[in-house]
Amino acid sequence: ALYTDVAALPKSTYDFIVVGAGTAGSVIANRLSANPRFSILVVEAGGSDANIEAMQIPFLAGTILSNASLIWNYTTTPQRGLGNRIIPYQRGRVLGGSSSVNSLVFTRGSRDDFDRFARVTGDAGWSWDSLFPLMLKAEGFVDPVDNHDITGQYNASAHGRNGPVRTTLPGFPSALDPRVLATTQADPARFPFNLDTNDGDTIGLSWTQSTGGNGVRSSAATAYLWPALRNANLDVLIDTRVTRLVNSASRQGVPEFRSVELAQNASGTRTIVSASKEVILSAGAINTPQLLLLSGIGDQHTLSTLGIKTLVNSTGVGSNLQDHPLLANQWSVNSTSTLDDISRNATLAESLLVQWEQTKTGQFVDVGGNQFAWLRLPANSTALGGHADPSAGKTSAHMELFIGNTFASFIDPAPATGNFISVITGVSSPISRGSITLASNHPFDFPIIDPGFLTHPADVAVMVEALHTATAMISTAPWLSFILGPYGALANATTDIALAAYARDGVTSYWHPCCTAKMGTSNDETAVVDSKLLVKGAAGLRIVDASVFPYIPAAHLQAPVYAIAERAAQLIEHAWSSG
């Protein structure tokens, strides 16, 4: 059942306690509660996602980020690689976590991304071939709402039909579609058409897929959590924060963490609840390391300066933060059929909303870009400057181009007039690393978030190469007489040095933080969890969320999180089903 008050919980001991009802936590809750012999409590800091229309409408995803009641309104430290700019760093704080507030783009990552996970953990269970059946199990692909013929737009054999997470292809045509696709014929060497970026080989230009179906967002909450709430053995407590993992006992010098401390506000009563089997930490790549550190699991030198007693000396906690830098670039175009008027014309926006409400069709069913390209650096590129290739392999991209038929920016307001297209460029296999540290030992203080964007020169050079690639794309024959010119500072950035400065001025986050409690082998001291996701040096505590990735996949992260959470659920079930 769903609870909003700690005092109303029917018991104080469950078999499992899941911290965070986000993307991964919801999967764990669903799969474990399918076993009637288990009892599960999920604790979520945020509230319910029910009946929030902006959350259900794919096109309006971006508007949720200004709703402070649904997000962790984080910002970064001044970013040294970005001219000391502080940038927004929101996460979902609501049932479904970030899957309830994200942009719905559905990308699994590549075969090489997961095979690298298997290699660095020494556990073949993380390979693409092992996880692929679980990816299919998670997915329930549905035809796009406009019922257009999708032959040639995806690879049907790479998709599950019966899983909980609805996925689909664009359900409303864009005037830009023919032009983008023609690029793959005009310059197939540079922009090869890829039938499906989700079949293991991501490289090329593809139709975007999204985590929606029948016009509506499919989140971890709608897909996994709400259906599981029908199970009598699952309790979900919302509006409640886990403030500490409690050292419940110690056996042979190994501390156990089978209890958690809860609070509903900073000064509120603290309540302890316990798990007879395991605590599963799924608070996401920012809050998971924060909670570990608050609980005395981290680097002992850093913890002692904060007055926190070290219970497990684990140097990797909060280090190794990885994320994709995002740069939104716009060009003015010779067209009147861009989407720019939606944000300018309230009557138009209202009519699209009414159409969505009445029929779940129209522009609002889509995510704002019908195609994207995942590309590798040209073989003769010098962008890496002698650094080893940071990508996982040939099926993984160095850069991403996301193409939208409107002015898109996360910094500049949209101009009052004119028609625009945008190409969002991203560094998909970044070398820069950052960290999560504590500002204080108070659980309600925000942690210090430093993604370290563009601190490695090769990431800057790859971003510049991505800008050249975007320019190359819109310089192919299909775009001639359509593109009028670059918008804003891009127009004056005519050298690589100027493009690098333009990138440092414009980069924000793709909202893909991960790797802050990475998995690894027993002799990797910087690995926080082993390949079964159990916290090293502790007992009774497992981590299942984007923190455990050893490397950031060259992908948007929700589908990789679903994949690892599905496997984690199997590992947990297997560990406890006999006892």
Ligand SMILES: Cc1cc2nc3c(=O)[nH]c(=O)nc-3n(C[C@H](O)[C@H](O)[C@H](O)COP(=O)(O)OP(=O)(O)OC[C@H]3O[C@@H](n4cnc5c(N)ncnc54)[C@H](O)[C@@H]3O)c2cc1C
């Ligand atoms: C704005 C935005 C846009 C994005 N766009 C895309 C996209 O288009 N495609 C894509 O694939 N990915 C996208 N992502 C990334 C993707 O959504 C995340 O990587 C993924 O959902 C993370 O899953 P998670 O389980 O690790 O964490 P989350 O889903 O964030 O779950 C963590 C949960 O734990 C809760 N929690 C945290 N601390 C505590 C505590 N102390 N006590 C109790 N509960 C706690 C949180 O409130 C949250 O519900 C986006 C993310 C954001 C924020």
